[in-house]
Amino acid sequence: MNSKQKEDEEQRRRWGARTWSTLAAVRSRSPLIQCITNFVSMDLVANTLLSAGASPAMLHSIEELPDFTPNADALCINVGTLSAAWLPAMKFAAELALKAGKPWVLDPVAAGASKFRMMACLELMQLKPTVVRGNGSEIIALSKASTESSMGVDSSHESTDAVEAAKSLAQNSGAIVAVSGAVDIVTDGKQVIGAHNGVAMMQKITATGCSVTALIAAFLAVDQLHALETTASALSIFGIAGEMGMDAAKGPASLRTHLIDSLYGLDEAAVISRVKIASL
Numbered sequence: 465m466n467s468k469q470k471e472d473e474e475q476r477r478r479w480g481a482r483t484w485s486t487l488a489a490v491r492s493r494s495p496l497i498q499c500i501t502n503f504v505s506m507d508l509v510a511n512t513l514l515s516a517g518a519s520p521a522m523l524h525s526i527e528e529l530p531d532f533t534p535n536a537d538a539l540c541i542n543v544g545t546l547s548a549a550w551l552p553a554m555k556f557a558a559e560l561a562l563k564a565g566k567p568w569v570l571d572p573v574a575a576g577a578s579k580f581r582m583m584a585c586l587e588l589m590q591l592k593p594t595v596v597r598g599n600g601s602e603i604i605a606l607s608k609a610s611t612e613s614s615m616g617v618d619s620s621h622e623s624t625d626a627v628e629a630a631k632s633l634a635q636n637s638g639a640i641v642a643v644s645g646a647v648d649i650v651t652d653g654k655q656v657i658g659a660h661n662g663v664a665m666m667q668k669i670t671a672t673g674c675s676v677t678a679l680i681a682a683f684l685a686v687d688q689l690h691a692l693e694t695t696a697s698a699l700s701i702f703g704i705a706g707e708m709g710m711d712a713a714k715g716p717a718s719l720r721t722h723l724i725d726s727l728y729g730l731d732e733a734a735v736i737s738r739v740k741i742a743s744l
């Protein structure tokens with residue numbers, strides 16, 4: 465190994481140790497994560513959080529929010545099956561989390577699909593999410609705040625196409641921006657970090673993106689002060705669970721099962737040896 469390779473390996477090991485320690489904190493503290501998420505994803509999001517050691521609550525009635533949201537450790541809002549009836553609760557929950565100093569994460573599913581959806585996402589961005597996580601098309605659409613880029617829930621852009629859009633969205637909003645894809649990108653508008661874990665088959669399971677957004681919320685719940693690094697760690701952990709799940713999977717349906725099992729069973733040695741996070 466030359467000195468550059470040694471330095472890279474040292475950096476990778478530091479990320480491994482930091483990522484393991486955050487997962488271990490989620491397991492030992494079992495943070496309560498409120499999710500206002502779409503109908504498609506509720507099951508997988510809740511099971512992802514449980515397997516990671518967090519405590520999910522899929523609660524969206526506006527009447528309950530003043531009692532519940534300030535006591536949750538983090539909030540995840542996902543606009544996947546948005547309706548006019550749900551938007552006020554999303555905004556109110558974000559306000560309550562902000563006021564209580566709790567981290568909250570936005571998943572701008574199909575942000576460019578309609579003007580209503582884009583307006584909702586822009587209004588939610590005004591409520592200062594700690595992190596916004598989308599696929600390449602969603603982040604490009606949101607960053608341009610236009611309807612031209614994406615009409616569907618799947619991405620037609622590589623995450624790496626979205627780096628400049630992500631940086632500018634982070635600079636304009638103050639949020640950490642994460643873009644999922646073959647390489648997951650995380651930026652605060654200045655630094656850009658890449659998480660290189662995961663398998664392409666994860667795109668063939670609906671709501672894996674929604675689930676990793678919720679996992680980011682769980683990681684922030686135990687380490688709010690390092691949102692950039694913590695977000696990269698959550699993305700890497702979910703990717704590792706996908707890689708290990710893929711060893712036993714025959715296709716998307718069995719990968720869904722094995723991914724959850726792998727997330728539940730992750731140990732220190734697997735995390736340290738598999739984390740692939742690096743500055744870009």
Ligand SMILES: Nc1ncnc2c1ncn2[C@@H]1O[C@H](COP(=O)(O)OP(=O)(O)OP(=O)(O)O)[C@@H](O)[C@H]1O
Binds near residue numbers: 573600675
């Ligand atoms: N080509 C790929 N190689 C490896 N991992 C990938 C690839 N594409 C996506 N992933 C992983 O799959 C997960 C979901 O990312 P994706 O970009 O598909 O989210 P999404 O489009 O928001 O999904 P959904 O809306 O269905 O929840 C992430 O953990 C991401 O890292």
Ligand SMILES: Cc1ncsc1CCO
Binds near residue numbers: 573
């Ligand atoms: C398929 C789909 N449609 C609205 S939300 C959702 C889940 C993935 O985001």
Ligand SMILES: [Mg+2]
Binds near residue numbers: 574598599
């Ligand atoms: Mg999505």
